[in-house]
Amino acid sequence: MNTFRLIALAGSLAVTVPVLAQQGTKADAATLAKIKDEGLNRSKVMETAFYLTDVCGPRLAGSDGLSRANEWTKKQLTDWGLTKANIEPWGTFGRGWDIEKSYVAMTAPYYHTLIGAPKAWTPSTNGALKKRVVVVKAATEADLAKYQGQLRNKIVLFDVPNPPKTTFEADARRHSDEELAKMADYKLAAPAAAATPAPADAERMAARRAQFALRAKLADMVQSEGAAAILSTRGGSHGTFFTSNGAPFAADAKPVLPELEMAPEDQLRLIRLAEAGVPVEIELETRTRFQIQDLKGYNVVAEIPGTDKKLKSEVVMLGGHLDSWHAATGATDNAAGCAIMMEAVRILKATGVQPRRTIRIALWGAEEQGLFGSRNYVKNHFADPATMKLLPEHEKLAAYFNLDNGAGKIRGIYAQGNEAVASIFQDWLKPFADLGASTVTLRNTGGTDHLSFDAVGLPGFQFIQDPLDYNTRTHHTNMDTYERLPADDLKQASVVVASFVYQAAMRDAKLPRKPLPAAKPDTKS
Template identity: 30%
Template sequence: MLPGLFVLLLASVLHAQAPAPVGGGSEALADRIKKEGLDNSQVMQWQDYLCNHIGQRLTGSFNYDRAVTWTKQQFEKMGLAVTLEEWGEWRVRWDRGQWTGRMVKPQQVEFQVATPAWTAPTKGEVRGRIVAMPADAKSAKKLVKILKKEPVYLFEDRPRARQGRAQEVQGWIEQGRILGIVQTATSTGLTDKRFKNQIRVFGDSRRAPKRDYALRPKTPQIVVRDDHGALLTKRLKSRRPVIVEFDIRNRFTPGPVVLNNVVARLEGSARPKEAVIVSAHLDSWHQATGATDNGTGVCTTLEAARILTTLGVKPKRTILFILFGGEEQGLLGSGGYVKRHRADMNLVSAVFNHDNGTNWAHSLTITDAMLPQLKGVFAPILELKSPDKKHRGATFELITKPTMKPGGGSDHVSFQVTGVPAWQWGLKGPRPYGYGWHSQWDTYSIVVPEYQRHNATVIALAAFGVANLDKMLTREGVLRRGQK
């Protein structure tokens, strides 16, 4: 056994050493939580509505606001006190509509297309010639001759194709000679090479939503699937003009756009000012429906709240269920929350954040000093059967190390940097996160129901157990930003 690394593998060992499970509560209550979470789960009903009725939830979009309203209503139906906490305001709203594209000549081919967020629409179906991005002065001179006759779409099939010509291209755009910039998915540098024909699109949130409506972009930025891009490359090598048509129905709306987090409160019975936080981010990127980034986390947060409120549990400490906005643009909602409640961070015992997809919760890495408090909390979790029938070994592991450093790319980091014990769950399973992550495939169909039931149950048990500890969770070994 390595010093500073201790893995709890057997629930029987924990029972021999640990106090009563669920932070001092009864085994019967832990069993009721497990039964409610596994046998009466509503997690996939939440997932269906969020993904298939509301859909994508880009921060600052109408759909994001719909999701805020809907999740607030669901928490209120559970009897929780809910507040919308503002963390920012943008000058414009942006919503995507339908995207279509095709090659018209020399052959007819329908394209799969996407656009980055906060890019311009076309004015209906816009047909025009498409020309390769000039690679040198000679091809640029040739393009200028074409532009004198007609506006065109510019096509990029390699990364940084505009390098060295950006000013020239911008000039053509300002002259109204460019119908749109079209590029292959791979040329964006965003795709995962393991997955053929994946499209990933993001957006410039640092500038676009913060500009005045009058300064909104006017030229569409369009991404086509790689196989369609390869066909364009091939056709552009011939002398015959290539004609394409795109209909990009994006919409800018003048602001101001108020940006909110959703905060639901299950009041503590003994120490209500102290809190355990269960969190996920409500926003998503806009191409698909944000099923695993982060609909899965939203729905396990809702379901953990439902499990506990259905059973009428009374935790000693308050449990906050928080759905953050602006995570995809740089942890904006959670950062705003921590800034607003900075004086109360010493009262946050723990943060459990779910934002890593549809596999199942298998581990949590804690400090050595936390083990005496947490082994009782996690004892009933280790008794759970694995949701993956092919899995062999422990269903859950607590992994201990001397220290915890801030790290990761989700909302728990906003708390970690202030010294709050905050985690992303360690997940295990066959679904590669990179497949759906920010791609056209992040839809309801890739979510695994058995894993979601398991995750929500684990979260409910962990949150209630930590909320019921005799003392707040120790921060020994928890490092703030910059500490070593």
């Protein structure tokens, strides 16, 4: 899940359920029962998740791992009987990047292996390095001057911004009944005119911009001073560290130093020793490889053809992002979502449903860098939010359903401020109340690929999921592995998604839409 997108303001509305006749089609209870039976008793979702994580490996945008996943998912969807399976280019992305070797250890004052991994898009070391360390801490630009002449041929240790603290709270949790009730009961506020940010908000934004500027100057200074490598951390605890990119992926990005992100406990130990005057020596070697032969980005798409003569040209879409970060195997972010969406279409094929509309699954690339795969797919097929000039396919999309909030079971759905769909979704969730899914909220949620559709006035939705340990342990960390996937949760989610997709494909009318948004010329592609 991408966390660098703005999250829309929250809101929700209690809804009432109209009679089924008002929905435009009657729910087929027998088919929903078949979907439930297939998904809960003959599931293949964990097998799919195994291939996406353990077999394909990390799936950073442009990497060999993502290419393996693209090829495997295309073949698997074809083997399940879907048509038009294709690895579809969406435009230019930039350089791919893979790790071929990574090793880091403390060799003085004693030997100890350390937990860390190269930051994405950083270069290799010049073979194995064994160097003394220097701690660099700078709160202002003026602080940089004291390190001049001190860094040549050294390994630089950056400070730890969020040191681990003892906590008595569990990592994982589920949504409480009270939380879900609050989501369902909260009233959607009336649209308000754009307001000037509050002074506190403006101060925070200014402080963040200053922090980014200082970090850039610090990196430039360390490089110009001739340092050999950098060790840094974004936080974490108990051996968990968060990962990110250490350089741009653009083909013309300027060179940077080799840099590893570390478990904060290891980083803090090195800092304490060095600041106490104990000589610290680090041995490290990274070998990374840039892929520049193909700078394109890709999505995987496949279809279950519609059967209704009048409606088969319309499309119901479902999807999740296939790319991940590289320190683990991207299990909860977002192999889980992709495995569930793949399982949903497998269930529909296995139960032999004949959807009136065409059902199209899309597994997105480069979501982690800014929703690139879905944003460019929408731009290529439906509309460009910068101009809001609609393409013919825009009128044909009935709905898009997304999953990208970890591996927790589905508890309901965000209606994304679309009041007209709330009662429809409430009715569709009725058969799954016994599985814990019953909440509909008009609250907006951000950070996932449904935003690409919502941005051009298309009905795009993200499901509500139990958080489990997504935000505390797995999201963008070295702990995001297969072991974090609860099978029963993934099975439940697959059944709910398959049902929603089926009902959207069978309904007489497409799902209601919100008014078209205004063009946003400053939107970046």
